[in-house]
Amino acid sequence: MPLIQCENLTMSYENRNAVENVSFSIEPGDYLCIVGENGSGKSTLLKGLLGLMRPKNGKILFGDGLTQTSIGYLPQQTVVQRDFPASVQEVVISGCLHQKGFGPFYKPSQRTAANAAMEKLNITSLRKKSYRALSGGQQQRVLLARALCATDKLLLLDEPVTGLDPVVTSDLYALLKQLNQEGVAIVMVSHDINCSIHNARKILHMNTGVLFFGSVEAYRKSALCEKFLGRDAH
Amino acid sequence: MTALSAFFQYPFLARAMVVGILVSLCAALLGVSLVLKRYSMIGDGLSHVGFGALAFALATGWAPMAVAIPVVIIAAFLLLRLSESGKIRGDAAIGLISSSALAGGVIIISLDSGMNADVNGYLFGSILAMSNSDVILSVLLSIIVLTLFLLFYRQLFAITFDEAFARATGIQAEAFHMLIALLTALTIVIGMRVMGAMLISSLVIFPPLTAMRVCRSFKGVVVVSAVVSVVCLIGGLIASFSFDTPAGASVVLVNLAVFLLFAFAGRWLSPNME
Numbered sequence: 354m355p356l357i358q359c360e361n362l363t364m365s366y367e368n369r370n371a372v373e374n375v376s377f378s379i380e381p382g383d384y385l386c387i388v389g390e391n392g393s394g395k396s397t398l399l400k401g402l403l404g405l406m407r408p409k410n411g412k413i414l415f416g417d418g419l420t421q422t423s424i425g426y427l428p429q430q431t432v433v434q435r436d437f438p439a440s441v442q443e444v445v446i447s448g449c450l451h452q453k454g455f456g457p458f459y460k461p462s463q464r465t466a467a468n469a470a471m472e473k474l475n476i477t478s479l480r481k482k483s484y485r486a487l488s489g490g491q492q493q494r495v496l497l498a499r500a501l502c503a504t505d506k507l508l509l510l511d512e513p514v515t516g517l518d519p520v521v522t523s524d525l526y527a528l529l530k531q532l533n534q535e536g537v538a539i540v541m542v543s544h545d546i547n548c549s550i551h552n553a554r555k556i557l558h559m560n561t562g563v564l565f566f567g568s569v570e571a572y573r574k575s576a577l578c579e580k581f582l583g584r585d586a587h
Numbered sequence: 588m589t590a591l592s593a594f595f596q597y598p599f600l601a602r603a604m605v606v607g608i609l610v611s612l613c614a615a616l617l618g619v620s621l622v623l624k625r626y627s628m629i630g631d632g633l634s635h636v637g638f639g640a641l642a643f644a645l646a647t648g649w650a651p652m653a654v655a656i657p658v659v660i661i662a663a664f665l666l667l668r669l670s671e672s673g674k675i676r677g678d679a680a681i682g683l684i685s686s687s688a689l690a691g692g693v694i695i696i697s698l699d700s701g702m703n704a705d706v707n708g709y710l711f712g713s714i715l716a717m718s719n720s721d722v723i724l725s726v727l728l729s730i731i732v733l734t735l736f737l738l739f740y741r742q743l744f745a746i747t748f749d750e751a752f753a754r755a756t757g758i759q760a761e762a763f764h765m766l767i768a769l770l771t772a773l774t775i776v777i778g779m780r781v782m783g784a785m786l787i788s789s790l791v792i793f794p795p796l797t798a799m800r801v802c803r804s805f806k807g808v809v810v811v812s813a814v815v816s817v818v819c820l821i822g823g824l825i826a827s828f829s830f831d832t833p834a835g836a837s838v839v840l841v842n843l844a845v846f847l848l849f850a851f852a853g854r855w856l857s858p859n860m861e
Contacts, residue, residue, distance in 0.1 A: 422757035442805040451756040457740035483803035
């Protein structure tokens with residue numbers, strides 16, 4: 354049973370369709386990259402999957418125990434976060450908020466989950482530090498730990514390597530590969546087609562509609578990939 | 588000490604103190620989120636709208652609070668809508684609304700009676716203006732703000748830090764924005780008489796900024812901001828009474844002094860901040 358199944362999904366702003374008649378599925382343990390040019394509807398599709406925007410037509414079905422609010426989401430960083438006074442621990446544990454509850458304190462089980470996520474991403478030693486004092490790569494690890502608090506099934510990443518230097522970028526890809534091998538499905542929106550075909554196992558190439566959906570091997574052989582890669586080189 | 592004992596002798600001083608402390612506490616708590624979300628000028632805009640509403644109430648002889656509270660609440664929703672719809676940028680929208688309301692207020696007052704001492708009090712604050720009903724209002728407001736703040740502290744953190752993530756985990760961000768705007772509107776209307784329409788927004792902006800000079804965590808910022816706000820207000824009102832200076836202006840200057848102190852302390856401590 355797929356984690357997410359999109360059937361003939363159409364999403365639009367006012368009268369312009371940003372996503373048109375898109376169908377694909379995400380299986381447990383998948384590693385999918387969504388590629389396409391700016392304005393090809395990648396971000397809009399993401400908003401649909403996360404429930405931040407309502408589809409105009411079509412269906413998004415969740416299965417295998419996944420619900421819309423238990424997707425581990427790693428958004429692009431915002432200006433607000435850059436000088437935000439919050440400790441690493443506070444940021445990570447806020448990933449547990451999809452579990453309902455009131456009051457200023459987290460439950461012991463949520464604290465345990467946050468500690469485990471920090472341990473997994475090797476940031477336990479940073480837990481008391483201020484988020485704004487960290488390097489870009491460390492901040493990305495913190496946000497990834499937060500996303501892991503929200504899920505153990507599916508991570509959804511929006512351009513996660515933007516603004517990171519090459520060393521940190523390859524660290525992040527290694528980390529994602531490791532998480533994927535531990536059974537977390539990964540869906541990533543990316544500009545970086547080269548890295549995408551090296552790391553992912555499936556590709557969804559969009560231009561409002563679906564241009565390609567399938568395995569990386571098949572994508573490499575396609576004319577579409579050649580064209581996209583070729584133009585990328587210039 | 589004489590100033591302090593005077594606060595227990597004169598009921599109007601005690602009232603100003605109670606209202607001031609409660610309002611400054613609420614403003615500081617709401618302010619942390621507003622400042623971090625870059626919405627701090629909403630406080631400024633709302634206070635000017637509040638001034639316009641009070642001027643209108645003075646001219647027509649209606650109860651000031653009965654006019655000001657609904658008008659400012661409507662303005663708060665309007666400002667939020669404007670800045671979210673993106674047709675006019677948020678800061679520009681606030682500029683439009685606040686200067687129009689201020690201009691309207693000043694015109695109404697000058698047509699009605701000419702500028703007088705009463706207006707001075709409205710603009711820059713007075714410790715004489717508090718009635719018993721103001722005290723009751725401020726007690727109610729602070730109970731509501733404190734309760735909601737404690738109940739939704741974690742959600743508030745998530746929305747302030749990362750709205751996209753918070754919404755993806757199912758938190759109703761719009762509802763929280765509305766709630767914060769509503770509570771800010773109430774805080775500003777009630778605090779406006781003590782602090783003055785021109786200066787009330789400082790209660791929203793100064794304490795969180797001061798706390799951010801030295802605190803590393805969100806919890807730290809919230810707690811320090813609340814304490815700093817209340818301490819500065821008490822200091823400012825005592826100074827106002829002792830030196831016969833306008834209440835709002837005195838509180839702002841005390842806030843400024845504490846801000847500078849914390850800024851220096853933050854610099855000095857900064858190696859440990861990393």
